[in-house]
Amino acid sequence: MDEQWKNFQIGAEVDVADIMKRIREAIETKQRQGIYTEEGIAELAEARIMEYAEEAEIDSALLERLRSPDHSWNLNPGYIISSHRTGLKARVIIAAKKMVRPFVRLYTDQIVGRQAQINLYFAHLIHNLVREMTRLQIQLTTLTNRADRIEREKEFLEKRLKTLEKMVLPGHTFGDSDPAE
Amino acid sequence: MKILFVVQRYGDSIVGGAEYHCRLIAGEMARNHTVEIATTCADDYLSWTNVYPEGRDIIDGITVHRFAVEIERPVDFEDLAFRILHGYSSEVQQERYVRDQGPYCPGLIRFLETRTDCDLFIFFSYRYWTTFRGLKSVGDRSILVPTAEHDRSMHLPVYRNTFHAPGSIAYNSPEERELIETVTGNRNVFGLVVGTGIHPQIEVDTESTLRKLDLMKPYMLYIGRIEQVKGCARLVGDYMRYFRGTGMIPDLVFAGNRKMDLPEHAGIRYLGILSEADKQAVLNGAVFLVIPSRYESLSMVVLEAWRARKPVICNGDCEVLRGQCLRSGGGLYYRNSDEFREAVDLMLHRADLREKMGDSGHRYFAANYRWDIIMEKYDILMNNVLRNRS
Numbered sequence: 001m002d003e004q005w006k007n008f009q010i011g012a013e014v015d016v017a018d019i020m021k022r023i024r025e026a027i028e029t030k031q032r033q034g035i036y037t038e039e040g041i042a043e044l045a046e047a048r049i050m051e052y053a054e055e056a057e058i059d060s061a062l063l064e065r066l067r068s069p070d071h072s073w074n075l076n077p078g079y080i081i082s083s084h085r086t087g088l089k090a091r092v093i094i095a096a097k098k099m100v101r102p103f104v105r106l107y108t109d110q111i112v113g114r115q116a117q118i119n120l121y122f123a124h125l126i127h128n129l130v131r132e133m134t135r136l137q138i139q140l141t142t143l144t145n146r147a148d149r150i151e152r153e154k155e156f157l158e159k160r161l162k163t164l165e166k167m168v169l170p171g172h173t174f175g176d177s178d179p180a181e
Numbered sequence: 182m183k184i185l186f187v188v189q190r191y192g193d194s195i196v197g198g199a200e201y202h203c204r205l206i207a208g209e210m211a212r213n214h215t216v217e218i219a220t221t222c223a224d225d226y227l228s229w230t231n232v233y234p235e236g237r238d239i240i241d242g243i244t245v246h247r248f249a250v251e252i253e254r255p256v257d258f259e260d261l262a263f264r265i266l267h268g269y270s271s272e273v274q275q276e277r278y279v280r281d282q283g284p285y286c287p288g289l290i291r292f293l294e295t296r297t298d299c300d301l302f303i304f305f306s307y308r309y310w311t312t313f314r315g316l317k318s319v320g321d322r323s324i325l326v327p328t329a330e331h332d333r334s335m336h337l338p339v340y341r342n343t344f345h346a347p348g349s350i351a352y353n354s355p356e357e358r359e360l361i362e363t364v365t366g367n368r369n370v371f372g373l374v375v376g377t378g379i380h381p382q383i384e385v386d387t388e389s390t391l392r393k394l395d396l397m398k399p400y401m402l403y404i405g406r407i408e409q410v411k412g413c414a415r416l417v418g419d420y421m422r423y424f425r426g427t428g429m430i431p432d433l434v435f436a437g438n439r440k441m442d443l444p445e446h447a448g449i450r451y452l453g454i455l456s457e458a459d460k461q462a463v464l465n466g467a468v469f470l471v472i473p474s475r476y477e478s479l480s481m482v483v484l485e486a487w488r489a490r491k492p493v494i495c496n497g498d499c500e501v502l503r504g505q506c507l508r509s510g511g512g513l514y515y516r517n518s519d520e521f522r523e524a525v526d527l528m529l530h531r532a533d534l535r536e537k538m539g540d541s542g543h544r545y546f547a548a549n550y551r552w553d554i555i556m557e558k559y560d561i562l563m564n565n566v567l568r569n570r571s
Contacts, residue, residue, distance in 0.1 A: 005526070005530065005531065006530075008531070010531075010533060010534055010537055013510060013541070014510035014511075014538055014541045015510070016507050016512070016514075017507055019527070020497075020513065020514065023513075023523045023524060023527070024520070026523055027519045027520065027523060040518070043518060043519070059267055061266065061267055061333060062267050065263070065267075082261075082274075084271045084274050086273060
């Protein structure tokens, strides 16, 4: 359990909004340090996909279906035959459509089937690419932070070394010629 | 006053949801009014297969009129629903969507039209055909309990009349009211946020029940229909990830009607459908209750948890549950795995917080969901209907 929760003081009334704010801050702090769980990465990738979809103004419910594992979003030659009319008219139209369908499908099934496979392949590819890109971005941020920290530590150590050298060898600075000369 | 409740299903086997909500309200109203129920012969809300015999029945001393469903839900309904909800559709197509969603039960509507002796009709769940069609016949003499969730069907123009026809509306939460009023523009229809009361807590021997059910380790509890749409699959995923991460967390215990498989996992338990007494004991013994559902208009099991002074952790994407937690101080919420992990962690390790949240939830429950408060609100709604008619 995090230190902040051990020391967390609860007021006379429970303030859920405040606790939730602290929870989110705790998560953000961990993430800033590059501590991401596998599911954290997956969620971030999902959020990114959602953002892209929003930019493209895709209906969020449709997007949910696109992301569902059952592939029900994909092209399917077995569409439902229906009519917006009612009564006898509707029955006649539906019967006519049903009669025509086998002939239409003779020409369209192969194309639709192939397109469905291509769609599936690209969807799979794009989802995995976004996930990998997210993972790499996180790794990059973590490594950049680490490099910055190491750079700061190096600067500090250099300063310290210079100070120590001044104390041991007055009038000589670090980086000059070998003090033994 | 003679009151007829109209609900899509009604019976002993139907626990939870709008149907149970209806049963609770009808039972309480029967103390002061003549109450009858009009419902279908179905007990499954997906197929609407007729199970109960047609005709009159008595349940808990209340007369129940059952009518056969004439058309079961078509197997391709999901496809139709997707097309209607996510694309352009004509009014005729939308009406077909409502009819196919069911339960298509014209006998029930004919019965309503003959019941001129009834002072008032109370309809439950706006989405079902019985409510949709029934309100067209007796709307001015009715109260609607919409039990609406944040889904797309409410946006269909075909439902507009459903929210404008009733004399009054009994909402389950301020969030539900806001949602309906915004989407349907029915602010001119009189309404109150009511919800429901629940049965008083029963005295149970918690320890012996926990022993009997072999619940000797600490556990977090889920009660309700165990299915994907209720967020159970996501809960299992969140739990398993958390388990992998820490290895030292309480069991996740499920109780209720199981409609999906649960994985074989050291920490996951399924208890089946429990009696009221066992349910109470299991709730008493839980560390906290967890509600992963995104679609709730009022979670009665959350009220039961607060009645038992138990805190809850719920899905923050559900506006109603989030609102209830914020108002009551009785629980935390989460929107992703990380928040789930932090919320569970906090709840587990801070007994003082659990206790405070349980108490806050209990106070909120007592202040808003006592039967006298609920019935008082229904009286106001009923009087409004009668006044407008006269």
